[in-house]
Amino acid sequence: MGRMDTNDHAAIRAVLSGDRDAYAALVGRHSRSVFRVAFRITGNESDAEEVVQDAFLRGYRKLESFESRASFGTWIYRIAVRCALDKVSRRVNQSTQTSITGDTDAETIQVPDCAPNPEQVLLGGEIGAFRESAMHSLTPLERTAFTLRHMEDCSMEEIAGALEIAPNAAKQAVYRAVQKLRQRLALLKVKT
């Protein structure tokens, strides 16, 4: 067990003994890594900020279920992944409802209204805009699985554990994500 884990477990014991402020040490140690994965999944800074807060709030409430053998960093990371997935899912649902009520043809697009449109991408000419447009073509599960595999270098088993799905389902989600991203990128490159 590493020194950080030892310190984390001491802080957890203090929190469970009634010292609420001891949780500040855990937040301080892990908030940046939680923000990183939250931002990569949501693709949005303000959403990532909310995910960080939700993750630490949820972690605090579930702290009694934390097993002392585990790493708090890994544990809160998984919680953050699920919070981010929930956030993206809610965003997509809201976007779909907005699109359906506002424009019946928009149902075929299935992208959030916050995503940049192709014109913005072309005008901006930035690779980040290409990437974001492509990422918004993914379902929340595909986006999260791809982010964890491609950007966070998580193994398929870790992805499956974080998303609470079977390893093969996680692998299929990554396959679909890569295929969709490539199709989207190819389309955008042709237009440029």
Place this chain on the structure above:
Amino acid sequence: MNHLSEEQLIDLYYSEDGPESARHLDTCAECARAYDSLQADLGDMRSLQVPPRSEAYGQQVWASIADRLPSYTPAKRHWFYRPLWLGLTTAAACALLAAAFYAGRLWERQPQRLPALASAPAPPAPPRVVVVVLSDHLERSERFLVQLKHASADDDQLALPLRDEARSLLDANRKCQREAEASGDPALTKALDRLNDLLTQLADHPGGLNADALAKLQQELNTDGLLFEVRVLRSRIPDRQASVHHRITGGIA
């Protein structure tokens, strides 16, 4: 070999496919081009920059959530984190493990030990118990008392045999006395006690047995009355014999 599928190329990119796919790229230009294209697309996706966060970011997050966190009460403290419980459960687990290990070793040895015990020589028998059957003793005592009663004061030839017989009966009588005391039969106990006094006097009479001594003992110890008691006891002997025999063979020395 057929061309690699896109899924195989993706696995190769994430190092989740075997070396066979990698070797295929060296010999198949079409698959190599497909893999290069995949690498380029996925390489573009890696360039996402995460907005930096300062060292104070954790404090900012804490400040934003602290007011929404209720304190845990010590009563709700998780049992697993209690050092006492942790120590006790660890010690109990170790003890159980040790006990299970020891029991397992004993269990393994048991089948080997049993044949060894069966083939081992029988333990030495306890010293053979001289089983005195009460009826025999009473019968001998009766004959002895009759002999004593008819002993002539002038017959010195009887003195030595009587003394020897008295000594012989004395040992047997003491064994019967112990048995009678254990059985809780007051009549038998009393008769054997009187018989013991008589036999003791006869066995070790100071100055040796002579006619005067015999006469005196017969009078003082009422040997006629003792003879009567012995005969009465002998008449009850069938029931008593079984009981005494059973008890004596049960361990009376």
